[in-house]
Amino acid sequence: MELLVTTLRPQADFVQQGVILPGLLHDLLIYAADDAHRRDSLIGLITVYQSAGNMAAWLGARHLGLVAAERIQAAAEALDDPEWLGLAAWARARFMSSLSRPRQYQLAVAAADASGARLESRGMGHLTASLAAAGQGDAATAETHLSEAEGMAERLGMSVSPWGSAMLNFGRANVAIWRISIGVELGHVGRAAAAAKGVDWQVLPTSRQGAYRMDLGRALIQDKRTRHQGVQAILKAEKLTPQQVRSNPFVRDAVAGMLVSARRNAGGRDVRRLAYQIGVAPTR
Secondary structure, eight states, X not given: OHHIIIIITTTTOHHXXXXXXXXXXXXXXXXXXXXXXHHHHHHHHHHHHHHHHHHHHHTTOHHHHHHHHHHHHHHHHHHTOHHHHHHHHHHHHHHHGGGOHHHHHHHHHHHHTOTTOOHHHHHHHHHHHHHHHHHTTOHHHHHHHHHHHHHHHHHHTOSSOOHXXXXXXXXXXXXXXXXXXXXXXXXXXXHHHHHHTTOOGGGXXXXXXXXXXXXXXXXXXXXXGGHHXXXXXXXHHHHHOHHHHHTOXXXXXXXXXXXXXXXXXXXXXXXXXXXXXXXXXXXX
16 A cells, blocks of 8 residues: 555556556455454545546546546445545546536535535545536636635645545645646636746646646647747656656647647657657657
């Protein structure tokens, strides 16, 4: 479990997570049947199911994320603890993702309003609601939820909260990254790029640093004047978290689009190098 929480998940190492997760699930399910280890095992199961769902979502198997959310809910109900039930409510919204933005929004609002839940899961509920609203083109609602999350992060008083084995990473730094993501989703790339300047990304785990670089890159490549900077940002993200970047469909689509117009100059070489590294470029 320590390897998962301290190394594999923070580094977005999906391959090695896939190696150890089945064994962890097997052992934790056995220990959960023992009253002496029940609570710790159930919390461990929530951690493992969250990791499995996150990995499935990144690798494109979003339907498996819904299965993970159901398992997280079952473990939280067995704990009968409002804090973990709050996390489970957010997980349901998180793994709904692009399968249904309206349904995701409903679930995320419920997580944000969950009674007895911690600021971390409620704040993530607002961030997820903001992204769901942005995905439907509702900028005003997205900003409302984003502002609520920012307020909760200030109340929490941390750049990144370690609660829940750092599954949520909620705090001021992570909210700032979400502002970039939501800006890109809405097409407000100029604002997204401007917001990136104030991100205290060094305090974040490597996986979130990679996400920051990806979102910054996606914003910058929209403008020809900053396209080279955008490519460099994504290259840095790929160096930090190669599996995460290579499996991101938005990055792959953006790079494929740039590859069509790439020329034999410095910028074109960088685009082709990035495309090759993430598996978009031809092998020859």
